[in-house]
Amino acid sequence: MEEQLAELAAQVAALEAASGGSVTNTMFAETFYYLTIPLMIIIHAGFLAYEMGASRLKNVLSSGVKNILAFAFMIPTFYFFGWWVYWGFPTGIPGAPGPAGISGIEYANAIALGWGDGAQYMGPNIADNASGVFFGAFALFAATTASIMSGAVIERIQTVGFIILAIVLGSFAWVVAAAWGWHADGWLVTNFGVHDYGAAGLVHAVAGFFALGVLINLGPRIGKFNADGSANHIPGHNMPLTVVGLMLIIVGFWGFLMACVIVPGEAWSWFGDKMSTIYGTPITLSALSFNILMGIAGGIIGSWLFTRDPFWMMSGALAGIISTASGLDIYFPAHAFIIAFSAGLILKPCADWLENRGIDDAVGAVTVHGTIGLYGVVMLGIWGAGYPALQGAAGEVPTVSLMGQIIGAVVFFLLGFVPGYVVSYILKMFGMLRIREGAELAGMDLVKVPAAGYPEWGGDAPVTPAHPAE
């Protein structure tokens, strides 16, 4: 009898421990994602400083206003429909449910709408610790895409036109890419084994090439190109501010990449006792720590070698992260360093190539995020081929392959470039894209902002040739 009682007591204790562990996991997951949100807001502090520093005195505040408004409009629009798109369309159109049972329009209606039954998961709910923090992390991913585009178009875009573009990019275009390539039911994953752990393609490349589509219709700043087609360098008013902004973006990316981890204890966890990627494959924060640090270092060193320019060095740090982001879970650190170094090396030549084709990308966003994003996606196809792309074994689930990653890269390019070009073209038709010439020459702060950035300071630095003869 005593033995049976002891056995029963042990079972009760085990059950209590299991229950307590579950609660602890839930609270851990909630806290984990909650903390990624302020970390990712640091990305926006960085983009704000970066863009304002890269603007001339006469445009410094309007660049800041644009960036702040992008963030402000991204959150509600992602709440209204972006979150719903992510859950609704992983299998493509028309939004059929996928094999993992967490996708499709019916599922999205049930959990991601701000009205009807789904609204219970879109607000305070004592039985749901996951939706709000997971939504928050994704909303900040969305805001990051808008900020990437924001820097490229400074000093000549209209505010409302820009916000419309930011909404299309942040609450729709990249969300479709995420649904297709960053979801257990995503058709790029289940059919082609696309693996993009840290969103090199589906965030960075989509945003970068969206910006390219916009830049084609927006045109260069007045004075950027000479009559013979040669480019001028238009210096921003505060390089140190830009460089510190870039460093802040790097800080924030620790939150971004941390938020790409699926931890135990929330509704969409793959496991109850270990972390995974969004694909259900294993990952540790140690893996991220090794590879992000080596990626940053490799990118800086690669870009320093030929540029010696702190702007490009810190852009190289970003390029280092982005070029390795797809495989941060499975690269060896020295391997990540070499890939990041190569990204740092090619960064400036790629930006020059674009500039020589008449594209005025004020901060190099198309190159840093677009070109290097796709480079990272393809690199993983070369080195990571054969890895099971989802939880399971090769044969049961698709494996990473070069062809699969190239297909993913093409889809991410199109999901960025096409909506960016089409929507900006429509805005241009309606006169909502570019500010009037007189206002651009006078400075956009005079037109848009009832305040002065540096009221006691003088004029802008002189414009000089972008590629002076050696």
Added chain:
Amino acid sequence: MLFPYEEASWSAVDGAMFMGWGTSLPGLTTAIAMAICVVVLVIGQRSETAKAKAFDKL
């Protein structure tokens, strides 16, 4: 194919899971990364010295 286990299955993974574990790749990439650091420093020193010399006559 750099998956470090004979069976390409996540259930087989019980330790290191980076590309090339168990092959010479980690050592090779570490050596290359070290060489990159040294070469970049050498090039950096040479070019900075050359540029600095240009100011000697000023």
